[in-house]
Amino acid sequence: MWTFVHKMGSPPWFYRFATIVIRWLLPTVLLALLAGSVWGLLYAPPDFRQGNSYRIIYIHVPAAVVALAGYYVMAIAGLVSLVWKIKMADTAMRAVAPVGAALTFVALVTGAIWGKPTWGAWWVWDARITSMLILFFLYLGVMALFEAYDDKAAAAKACAVLSLVGTVNIPIIYKSVDWWYSLHQPASIKFTGESAIDASMLYPLLLMIGAFYGLFALLVLLNMKAELLGTHRQSAWLRSELR
Amino acid sequence: MYFESAAAVWHMEGHGPYVWAAYGITALVIILMLVMPLLRSRQMSRAIHTEERRRDLAQGRTSEEGQHAPEA
Numbered sequence: 309m310w311t312f313v314h315k316m317g318s319p320p321w322f323y324r325f326a327t328i329v330i331r332w333l334l335p336t337v338l339l340a341l342l343a344g345s346v347w348g349l350l351y352a353p354p355d356f357r358q359g360n361s362y363r364i365i366y367i368h369v370p371a372a373v374v375a376l377a378g379y380y381v382m383a384i385a386g387l388v389s390l391v392w393k394i395k396m397a398d399t400a401m402r403a404v405a406p407v408g409a410a411l412t413f414v415a416l417v418t419g420a421i422w423g424k425p426t427w428g429a430w431w432v433w434d435a436r437i438t439s440m441l442i443l444f445f446l447y448l449g450v451m452a453l454f455e456a457y458d459d460k461a462a463a464a465k466a467c468a469v470l471s472l473v474g475t476v477n478i479p480i481i482y483k484s485v486d487w488w489y490s491l492h493q494p495a496s497i498k499f500t501g502e503s504a505i506d507a508s509m510l511y512p513l514l515l516m517i518g519a520f521y522g523l524f525a526l527l528v529l530l531n532m533k534a535e536l537l538g539t540h541r542q543s544a545w546l547r548s549e550l551r
Numbered sequence: 552m553y554f555e556s557a558a559a560v561w562h563m564e565g566h567g568p569y570v571w572a573a574y575g576i577t578a579l580v581i582i583l584m585l586v587m588p589l590l591r592s593r594q595m596s597r598a599i600h601t602e603e604r605r606r607d608l609a610q611g612r613t614s615e616e617g618q619h620a621p622e623a
Binding site: 361368541 | 552554562563565566567569570573574576577580581583584588592598599605
């Protein structure tokens, strides 16, 4: 286990590892996304109260779930980079930020589109939605903060601190539907006890959540590879890798 | 399949525009997020290749020049 963690910190090893993983992950993720979408759009039954608009759930929920989980990944990478000064951890932290921002954007936009026929409004300043918007700004903040510094080591440190401070927001998002009176519906899937969703709707949703986790991993690896190509331009190992 | 025709799939009992817009925007974002790092990687590796070729060329030339150049 520790040797694996150690290897992850080595750019040449990681570059090779990422190349192999991407080769498998790319077709798998695309296939899963396609299958899940077709299942959710065409084969799952409509909701008895919301009708067909609920089909947006198959992208809205996975995007939101992974955007939240992704924040933890970014914050943990930030912590590792602060404490152990591992360069790869900062590369990972910066690779997560745009992916998380994109997923949060998807969750917000699909939520707005779903809100119109369901609640009658594109946007409401509801606890869940507002805290998701803050998540979006946190991701953008990490990206902008890194660009704002000329000294990249200081930039990475500042980004790590921002991402760690921002973790306060995550439990607030999770609990927002319970703590405040909210238009947003509470979670339908529970790890403990019966889910409030029928199996015919649940299975495509689980498939899509899995596909979005895969997509997240894929996009982060692609970003990290691109970053390594930039920063290790002069390295002999990269030149031999590209030959 | 739940729907009876392609038109019914498109219309979704009035919710079609919402559902398809949501899926369309998501697909667009995913494609963009996939293509951007791939393009960046390709650009980078191409830059590395040209730089290497230039360096090889420069090295070849200096060694030749070294042979012909009078000793200082």
